[in-house]
Amino acid sequence: MKKPDNAFFSRVLMMGNEAAAEAAIRAGCQCYFGYPITPQNELTAYMAKHMPERGRVFIQAESELAAINMVFGASVAGVRAMTSSSSPGISLKQEGISYLAGAQLPAVIINVQRGGPGLGSIDPSQGDYFQATKGGGHGDYHIIVLAPASVQEMHDMTVEAFRLADHYRIPVMILADGRVGQMMEPIRLHEDPPPPVPPKPWALTGAKGRPPQYIRSLFVEEGALEKHNYELQDCYRQIAAAETKAEETETGDCEWLIAAWGTCARISKGVVRKARAQGIKVGLVRPITLWPFPHEHLARLAHQVKALLVVEMNCGQMLEDVRLAVNGAAPVHFSGYPGGRIPTETDVLNALTALAHSQGR
Amino acid sequence: MKPPKNCYRRPTSLTDATMHYCAGCGHSIVHKLLAEVLDELEIRERTIGVAPVGCAVFAYFYLKCDISEAAHGRTPAVATGIKRALPDRIVFSYQGDGDLAAIGMTETIHTANRGEPITVIFINNTVYGMTGGQMAPTTLVGQQTATSPAGRNPATMGCPIRMCELLNTLDQPYYIERVALDSYAGVVATKKALLTAFQSQVAGKGYSFVEVLSPCPTYLRLSPQKALQFVGREIAAQFPVRIFRKEGVPVNA
Numbered sequence: 211m212k213k214p215d216n217a218f219f220s221r222v223l224m225m226g227n228e229a230a231a232e233a234a235i236r237a238g239c240q241c242y243f244g245y246p247i248t249p250q251n252e253l254t255a256y257m258a259k260h261m262p263e264r265g266r267v268f269i270q271a272e273s274e275l276a277a278i279n280m281v282f283g284a285s286v287a288g289v290r291a292m293t294s295s296s297s298p299g300i301s302l303k304q305e306g307i308s309y310l311a312g313a314q315l316p317a318v319i320i321n322v323q324r325g326g327p328g329l330g331s332i333d334p335s336q337g338d339y340f341q342a343t344k345g346g347g348h349g350d351y352h353i354i355v356l357a358p359a360s361v362q363e364m365h366d367m368t369v370e371a372f373r374l375a376d377h378y379r380i381p382v383m384i385l386a387d388g389r390v391g392q393m394m395e396p397i398r399l400h401e402d403p404p405p406p407v408p409p410k411p412w413a414l415t416g417a418k419g420r421p422p423q424y425i426r427s428l429f430v431e432e433g434a435l436e437k438h439n440y441e442l443q444d445c446y447r448q449i450a451a452a453e454t455k456a457e458e459t460e461t462g463d464c465e466w467l468i469a470a471w472g473t474c475a476r477i478s479k480g481v482v483r484k485a486r487a488q489g490i491k492v493g494l495v496r497p498i499t500l501w502p503f504p505h506e507h508l509a510r511l512a513h514q515v516k517a518l519l520v521v522e523m524n525c526g527q528m529l530e531d532v533r534l535a536v537n538g539a540a541p542v543h544f545s546g547y548p549g550g551r552i553p554t555e556t557d558v559l560n561a562l563t564a565l566a567h568s569q570g571r
Numbered sequence: 572m573k574p575p576k577n578c579y580r581r582p583t584s585l586t587d588a589t590m591h592y593c594a595g596c597g598h599s600i601v602h603k604l605l606a607e608v609l610d611e612l613e614i615r616e617r618t619i620g621v622a623p624v625g626c627a628v629f630a631y632f633y634l635k636c637d638i639s640e641a642a643h644g645r646t647p648a649v650a651t652g653i654k655r656a657l658p659d660r661i662v663f664s665y666q667g668d669g670d671l672a673a674i675g676m677t678e679t680i681h682t683a684n685r686g687e688p689i690t691v692i693f694i695n696n697t698v699y700g701m702t703g704g705q706m707a708p709t710t711l712v713g714q715q716t717a718t719s720p721a722g723r724n725p726a727t728m729g730c731p732i733r734m735c736e737l738l739n740t741l742d743q744p745y746y747i748e749r750v751a752l753d754s755y756a757g758v759v760a761t762k763k764a765l766l767t768a769f770q771s772q773v774a775g776k777g778y779s780f781v782e783v784l785s786p787c788p789t790y791l792r793l794s795p796q797k798a799l800q801f802v803g804r805e806i807a808a809q810f811p812v813r814i815f816r817k818e819g820v821p822v823n824a
């Protein structure tokens with residue numbers, strides 16, 4: 211069959227979970243380890259079918275603990291590896307993520323968030339923001355956190371996650387939610403070659419023609435851990451300088467500012483349109499990297515607006531980072547949806563108009 | 572000048588570092604035997620080990636092959652990841668009883684059940700050495716430890732877990748043997764078991780498991796000499812020393 215070259219026909223209809231799985235394959239992921247949990251099961255099933263077809267590794271692990279530690283092993287051996295799960299399973303992975311961060315190992319972790327705490331619900335949620343962006347496991351570390359708002363971004367960000375992970379030797383998390391994971395949209399597949407794999411002289415491949423080496427996160431020699439932690443902080447500063455990303459919509463003349471991420475940002479885009487039709491000059495800032503957080507975007511915009519409205523499917527998590535960034539320059543309000551419910555444009559529009567009226571637009 | 576073949580010398584696969592193990596500790600003996608096996612099979616340069624969280628966490632200072640740390644008990648999962656990524660390398664995990672039979676029990680069983688073609692070396696010293704001599708899953712009934720000060724009481728603490736027997740119920744393992752570091756003969760048997768295990772892996776066979784009943788004089792609160800006797804008499808009485816699985820076939824007692 212002739213390959214269609216028309217941009218429209220080169221798109222395929224895909225579900226977010228599958229789009230992320232296909233992206234991992236196209237990004238050169240050699241090993242995938244998973245454990246079933248809703249709402250990300252399609253991702254694991256996709257890998258079960260398509261990884262072995264390509265002679266790559268798929269294991270349904272005995273738990274999320276085992277899965278993340280298999281990722282650790284594959285990463286130790288220098289190959290691209292990924293795992294995926296949803297909130298309760300991601301809690302189990304935190305031990306391994308801390309060890310990956312400590313040992314400076316690249317890895318990609320997808321969290322298709324569901325409600326919590328505990329078993330919560332299987333509905334979409336943004337309740338894991340704190341866990342993802344503040345470290346999550348024990349110790350003084352960060353991982354890169356990307357927040358997709360569409361199926362296309364599930365795909366693109368997964369490819370990008372492998373680049374970032376290898377480049378900075380750091381775990382990268384895609385912090386999606388059940389809506390992005392389950393939704394189907396037409397997307398353009400990544401047709402370029404995988405992101406180039408940098409040399410990995412640190413990888414354990416057998417001590418052939420070189421002295422033996424080891425990978426560790428234990429530093430007991432005097433001063434060694436302090437030095438190691440400063441090195442990690444240096445790396446984090448480099449990432450913050452080079453990789454921080456946010457998207458701004460209608461912020462040029464805005465008097466009000468919505469700050470939202472992922473699914474809530476997508477809904478808020480519609481709200482911006484509707485509010486402007488009613489004469490409310492509102493803009494939207496949407497952190498694309500949740501860590502590193504786009505403090506500067508928020509700090510700059512805070513000086514131009516009367517107030518901010520943070521919209522999240524939780525009880526106010528990114529809200530804290532927004533307040534830190536705004537640092538008192540403008541009032542910061544919150545519209546939250548913690549019950550696994552996805553807000554409608556009307557919900558958010560009502561919150562915004564109430565705010566605008568109360569502050570005397 | 573090359574030393575004669577039967578001359579006793581430090582294996583090439585062992586570094587010159589002074590080991591941190593207590594006098595009479597089984598870990599140092601097994602490290603040396605392991606190094607000899609890597610030498611004899613000429614696999615040092617294609618071997619990747621996974622060190623446990625336990626007294627042997629610093630195995631990478633003593634063994635001259637690539638070694639990764641792992642989180643406590645996740646050792647076989649890390650080894651699985653390495654072996655699947657690099658199937659032509661020789662991969663082993665080295666674990667204590669806490670690491671392998673308590674916190675890492677799930678990973679241990681499922682790795683064996685998948686028949687991952689790795690070698691698991693299990694140092695059963697019936698206590699948690701590293702953290703100060705607490706009760707292990709393999710602690711003997713009545714044995715006093717920091718967390719069973721009146722002796723292990725089966726009514727509330729259960730009985731010692733026999734790992735070889737447990738793993739032998741699975742279909743996939745290729746080789747399972749228990750040996751005891753209680754004497755010169757025990758050291759020789761341990762070396763032979765390790766050799767068989769690694770040979771099976773080199774030959775591309777399945778999962779191999781060697782349990783070594785091993786002295787921890789410090790937390791058995793015995794002299795090195797007495798600790799060896801305790802391994803041979805008391806510990807081996809609870810954990811029969813024998814081959815359980817050979818070439819994938821269960822061996823009757």
Ligand SMILES: Cc1ncc(C[n+]2csc(CCOP(=O)(O)OP(=O)(O)O)c2C)c(N)n1
Binds near residue numbers: 671
């Ligand atoms: C998650 C976690 N829990 C507990 C510990 C503390 N810890 C370190 S080693 C160890 C047990 C070691 O005993 P064993 O596996 O028998 O090894 P040995 O020192 O006896 O060789 C424990 C509980 C830890 N490091 N990590």
Ligand code: SF4
Binds near residue numbers: 594790
């Ligand atoms: S505490 Fe026991 S196991 Fe640990 S080094 Fe000392 S003798 Fe060996």
Ligand SMILES: [Mg+2]
Binds near residue numbers: 699700
């Ligand atoms: Mg022990």
